[in-house]
Amino acid sequence: MFLAAIIGVAVTMLLILIRALLGPSAYDRILALNLFGTKTVLFVSVLGFLNGRPEFLDLGLVYALINFTGTIAVLKFMQYGDLGWDEASKDKPDV
Amino acid sequence: MREHTVLRVVVKLLIAPILIFALYVQFHGDYSPGGGFQAGVIFAAAIILYALIFGLAEARRAVPPGVLRVIGALGVLLYAGTGVYAMLSGGNFLDYDYLAHDAVHGQHYGLLLVEFGVGLTVSSVITSVFYVFAGRGRRREQS
Amino acid sequence: MRYLLGLIVGLAALWLLLSGHYSPLFYAFGTGSCLLTAWICWRMRIVDNETVPLHLLAHAPVYIAWLGWEIAKSNGDVARRILSPGRSISPTMTTRRVGPATDLGRTIYANSVTLTPGTVTVGLRDGLAEVHALTDANARDIEEGDMDRRVQAFERRGGVRDDHSHDGG
Amino acid sequence: MTALIDMASWVLLAGGAVFSVIGGIGILRMPDFYTRMHAASITDTAGMALMLAGLMLQAGLTLVTAKLVFIMVFLIITSPTATHALARAALHDGVRPQLDHDRRRHTEIEP
Numbered sequence: 001m002f003l004a005a006i007i008g009v010a011v012t013m014l015l016i017l018i019r020a021l022l023g024p025s026a027y028d029r030i031l032a033l034n035l036f037g038t039k040t041v042l043f044v045s046v047l048g049f050l051n052g053r054p055e056f057l058d059l060g061l062v063y064a065l066i067n068f069t070g071t072i073a074v075l076k077f078m079q080y081g082d083l084g085w086d087e088a089s090k091d092k093p094d095v
Numbered sequence: 096m097r098e099h100t101v102l103r104v105v106v107k108l109l110i111a112p113i114l115i116f117a118l119y120v121q122f123h124g125d126y127s128p129g130g131g132f133q134a135g136v137i138f139a140a141a142i143i144l145y146a147l148i149f150g151l152a153e154a155r156r157a158v159p160p161g162v163l164r165v166i167g168a169l170g171v172l173l174y175a176g177t178g179v180y181a182m183l184s185g186g187n188f189l190d191y192d193y194l195a196h197d198a199v200h201g202q203h204y205g206l207l208l209v210e211f212g213v214g215l216t217v218s219s220v221i222t223s224v225f226y227v228f229a230g231r232g233r234r235r236e237q238s
Numbered sequence: 239m240r241y242l243l244g245l246i247v248g249l250a251a252l253w254l255l256l257s258g259h260y261s262p263l264f265y266a267f268g269t270g271s272c273l274l275t276a277w278i279c280w281r282m283r284i285v286d287n288e289t290v291p292l293h294l295l296a297h298a299p300v301y302i303a304w305l306g307w308e309i310a311k312s313n314g315d316v317a318r319r320i321l322s323p324g325r326s327i328s329p330t331m332t333t334r335r336v337g338p339a340t341d342l343g344r345t346i347y348a349n350s351v352t353l354t355p356g357t358v359t360v361g362l363r364d365g366l367a368e369v370h371a372l373t374d375a376n377a378r379d380i381e382e383g384d385m386d387r388r389v390q391a392f393e394r395r396g397g398v399r400d401d402h403s404h405d406g407g
Numbered sequence: 408m409t410a411l412i413d414m415a416s417w418v419l420l421a422g423g424a425v426f427s428v429i430g431g432i433g434i435l436r437m438p439d440f441y442t443r444m445h446a447a448s449i450t451d452t453a454g455m456a457l458m459l460a461g462l463m464l465q466a467g468l469t470l471v472t473a474k475l476v477f478i479m480v481f482l483i484i485t486s487p488t489a490t491h492a493l494a495r496a497a498l499h500d501g502v503r504p505q506l507d508h509d510r511r512r513h514t515e516i517e518p
Contacts, residue, residue, distance in 0.1 A: 086150020
């Protein structure tokens with residue numbers, strides 16, 4: 001029964017991947033990649049149960065975290081072209 | 096991106112749990128997948144998240160680059176020191192069996208110490224790399 | 239100070255849940271980890287009522303249960319629209335003045351709206367939320383503001399000082 | 408009793424898989440970026456919650472369940488935040504939504 005869930009997640013990941021390849025805008029691709037990340041979390045969790053090793057959940061959590069950080073970083077870079085940018089302190093000289 | 100209400104509130108909420116999770120991965124490396132490298136990356140991710148939202152200058156104030164350099168060096172020293180201590184106690188480099196009176200405890204402490212060294216170095220080096228890269232954006236070159 | 243203590247207690251609870259190893263060595267690691275984390279958060283100046291929303295804890299279950307039910311309902315609705323042949327959507331954008339005055343309350347509102355399938359908050363500035371809805375009916379729900387009132391009540395009932403205000407519903 | 412829990416967990420897992428596939432179909436089928444986000448939120452809420460709940464029933468009252476709850480809370484907080492940030496950035500960048508009705512009050516908010 002875990003296998004059915006895994007297949008479902010895998011099919012979803014495939015569909016999302018098609019959207020990521022089709023685009024058309026960069027935001028479609030980022031949306032697809034972000035979703036692909038959360039599906040990976042599910043995939044890893046269910047896989048851990050399938051193999052009888054629930055410690056895989058830690059990996060899932062790490063993936064969720066890196067996925068979120070990555071999405072925010074990409075968005076910030078697209079918007080400002082600069083990862084360290086801060087509007088509130090733009091007048092202050094850089095340290 | 097401090098003016099972005101939702102992002103700011105959520106990131107503030109998440110930083111503490113992420114840090115504690117990083118430390119959990121650090122110290123439970125021999126029981127579950129993980130260890131020093133992953134823990135270092137997660138720890139650095141929390142600081143990077145902070146820097147993305149509150150800006151590089153603010154992150155450098157909270158976690159100064161000078162301190163990071165020292166911690167990175169300390170990590171390597173801890174790693175090498177564990178190895179050399181094992182050599183002095185009569186084993187090979189990083190031969191954990193010689194760290195304590197019996198081999199099982201030696202393995203345990205050796206692994207913890209070496210992983211801790213790896214974690215220290217990885218987290219501080221990744222954060223330093225981020226500081227350097229983030230400081231070279233498009234905006235800064237224009238102004 | 240209250241928030242720092244709350245943060246440390248919360249972190250300790252989280253550590254105990256995550257760890258699963260209860261020996262003196264791991265208690266020592268846990269204590270050190272909690273203190274280190276709290277110290278870094280203190281240095282980052284993020285220890286306040288947004289990071290440690292103590293005042294919301296008591297009433298969170300009621301709100302979460304209600305939100306879960308809302309999400310379940312709209313999930314079914316949107317899933318049907320995706321599967322039905324032909325065009326069954328009528329994308330609409332609308333704005334609504336957000337009731338909660340604090341940033342935390344506004345964030346809870348914006349994220350609740352986004353979490354519910356069929357509506358996404360695309361902008362939140364100066365207490366005005368801009369919402370993209372999948373159908374006209376979804377947009378009407380936002381304009382009526384049931385969720386807004388729920389968040390307001392959630393925040394107010396959790397609030398300690400302000401209990402003489404009238405009920406928004 | 409065990410059989411009953413197994414059955415419930417199977418139903419939840421299957422439901423999660425079905426909802427996430429529906430969301431995947433929606434992501435391919437929807438006409439523009441903003442409507443695709445609604446399809447995405449199906450897989451992120453129903454798909455995720457049902458599947459993790461199914462796993463929780465399998466794990467029982469153990470620390471594994473605590474970890475699953477932690478993952479669930481983390482995803483419930485981060486996924487709408489990422490979606491919101493994405494939508495905001497897209498609108499800011501001038502990606503126009505295809506709309507049937509537009510009831511925004513333009514005087515008060517700039518797109």
